[in-house]
Amino acid sequence: MFSIGELSKRTKVKVPTIRYYEEMGLLAPPERTAGNQRRYTNDGLERLSFIRHARDLGFSIDAISSLIELQNHPDRSCEAATEIAEGQLSEVRAKIKRLKALENELKRIAQGCDGRGVAEDCYVLASLADHDLCGRDH
Amino acid sequence: MFSIGELSKRTKVKVPTIRYYEEMGLLAPPERTAGNQRRYTNDGLERLSFIRHARDLGFSIDAISSLIELQNHPDRSCEAATEIAEGQLSEVRAKIKRLKALENELKRIAQGCDGRGVAEDCYVLASLADHDLCGRDH
DNA sequence: CTTGAACCTCTAGTCACTAGAGAGACTACA
DNA sequence: TGTAGTCTCTCTAGTGACTAGAGGTTCAAG
Numbered sequence: 282m283f284s285i286g287e288l289s290k291r292t293k294v295k296v297p298t299i300r301y302y303e304e305m306g307l308l309a310p311p312e313r314t315a316g317n318q319r320r321y322t323n324d325g326l327e328r329l330s331f332i333r334h335a336r337d338l339g340f341s342i343d344a345i346s347s348l349i350e351l352q353n354h355p356d357r358s359c360e361a362a363t364e365i366a367e368g369q370l371s372e373v374r375a376k377i378k379r380l381k382a383l384e385n386e387l388k389r390i391a392q393g394c395d396g397r398g399v400a401e402d403c404y405v406l407a408s409l410a411d412h413d414l415c416g417r418d419h
Numbered sequence: 420m421f422s423i424g425e426l427s428k429r430t431k432v433k434v435p436t437i438r439y440y441e442e443m444g445l446l447a448p449p450e451r452t453a454g455n456q457r458r459y460t461n462d463g464l465e466r467l468s469f470i471r472h473a474r475d476l477g478f479s480i481d482a483i484s485s486l487i488e489l490q491n492h493p494d495r496s497c498e499a500a501t502e503i504a505e506g507q508l509s510e511v512r513a514k515i516k517r518l519k520a521l522e523n524e525l526k527r528i529a530q531g532c533d534g535r536g537v538a539e540d541c542y543v544l545a546s547l548a549d550h551d552l553c554g555r556d557h
Numbered sequence: 558c559t560t561g562a563a564c565c566t567c568t569a570g571t572c573a574c575t576a577g578a579g580a581g582a583c584t585a586c587a
Numbered sequence: 588t589g590t591a592g593t594c595t596c597t598c599t600a601g602t603g604a605c606t607a608g609a610g611g612t613t614c615a616a617g
Contacts, residue, residue, distance in 0.1 A: 284583090286594060296595085300573060317593055318432030318584045331548045338521055338528075338547075342573070348544065362543040363534035372526040373518050380515045383476055387508040390476075396501035401493035405500040406486065409476075410469045422614090424563060434564085439605060454613045456564055482606070 282312075282318045299329065305342055307332055307349065318332045340369055386415060420448075420458045426549055430467045437467065443480055445470055445487065524553060 289296045302308040308328055311319045325381045344365050351362050355377075391406030400406060408414045427434045446466055449457045466487070473483045482503050489500050495522060531542030535556040546552045 284594075293450040295575080297576085298574065305573090314582080316595085317597095318582065327548065330550065334550050335462055335547050336573090338525060347549065351538045351541075352544055352548075355537065357538050357543035358534070359532060359536055359538045359543065362538065362541050363532050365530060366525060366529040366532075366543045370522065370529050371524060373522050377515060377518045377522065380511050380518065384508065384511050384515065387504060387511060391501060391504040391508050394497060394501050394504075396496070396498040398497055399493065400489045400495050400497045400500065403489075403497035403500050404470060405504045406497065409473050409486065409606095410490075411466065412468065412472050422563075433606085436605065438566095443604090452613080453566085455566095456613065459589085474604090 285319045285321070287324060288321045288329065290335055291326060294329060294333050302329070302332060305346075306344060307342065338369065339373060340365070344369065401403060420460060423457045423459070425483065426459045426464060429464060430471055432467055432471050440467070440470060443484075445480065445483060458518070476507065479512060482507065527553075 285299055287297055292299075294302075299308065301313060303310055308325065309323055311321045314320055324345075331349070331352075332345055335348065340348070347365060348362055350358060351359065390405055390408045393408065421429075423434050423437055426432075427437060430437075432440075437446065441448055446463065449459045449463050452458055469487070469490070470483055473486065478486070485503060486500055489495060489497065528543055528546045531546065
């Protein structure tokens with residue numbers, strides 16, 4: 282049995298965030314001391330590690346809820362879990378694609394100006410003002 | 420002189436978003452009709468195109484504010500503009516790097532399970548529960 | 558002059574937290 | 588047992604960049 286501060290230290294999840302997860306229904310409300318303070322067991326620790334790991338991988342609170350629901354019913358098909366993971370994967374891939382396009386455009390814009398002129402002639406500002414100066418769409 | 424709806428159509432920025440930009444100080448408050456409706460000129464159109472383009476490239480409202488400030492003083496050095504663009508570029512690169520790590524991890528996790536088993540044996544769930552199953556840190 | 562679309566302001570909601578106030582509880586040491 | 592100091596409690600409000608909706612007013616076409 283350990284306090285919320287201890288749980289926070291072990292999982293590296295901040296104390297208010299732990300309380301937030303509880304409020305959102307991700308983390309079961311733990312036991313309380315006579316003085317109303319939360320006391321966790323290893324169960325809580327494992328659950329929170331799971332949540333943190335999933336958050337680190339970019340899963341939404343909603344997605345994590347579904348995954349936990351599944352965890353609580355070990356006999357169910359895990360199809361949903363695979364779907365959620367694959368959905369997340371394609372979201373990540375889409376983001377990468379988009380960011381790479383941005384990277385190219387920004388590289389081009391930033392290289393166009395050495396920062397030594399005045400704003401009037403600045404290629405950065407001109408590029409932003411006139412989309413036609415862009416190599417391709419974004 | 421055209422209405423906010425017309426401006427919205429031409430720039431593809433939604434009406435409430437235009438009002439929001441005005442509130443945030445990005446867009447100068449335009450003239451109004453006798454009945455208090457906004458009426459824009461080409462100036463407003465150009466300004467909004469600039470903002471939209473910058474937002475599309477991921478610049479924050481704050482960064483855009485600085486860029487506009489600079490635009491309004493064409494005699495100033497454009498060093499700040501180049502810095503902002505370069506800052507944005509390195510942020511984008513950092514995001515790409517992180518997302519690529521996530522992509523690898525998610526790929527590994529998603530491939531570990533075909534979704535045909537039950538939750539108890541699901542590799543997706545197991546991987547999330549146990550960070551040690553991860554190839555590398557993230 | 559009427560109709561109906563577009564416009565106005567204001568408030569509240571989104572996501573996943575983060576910050577702070579003010580009060581109460583716990584623990585270590587004397 | 589007293590007390591100092593840290594931890595914890597709940598509650599409210601703020602973040603960024605919008606989005607949604609209510610309830611009311613104005614505009615332009617016919």
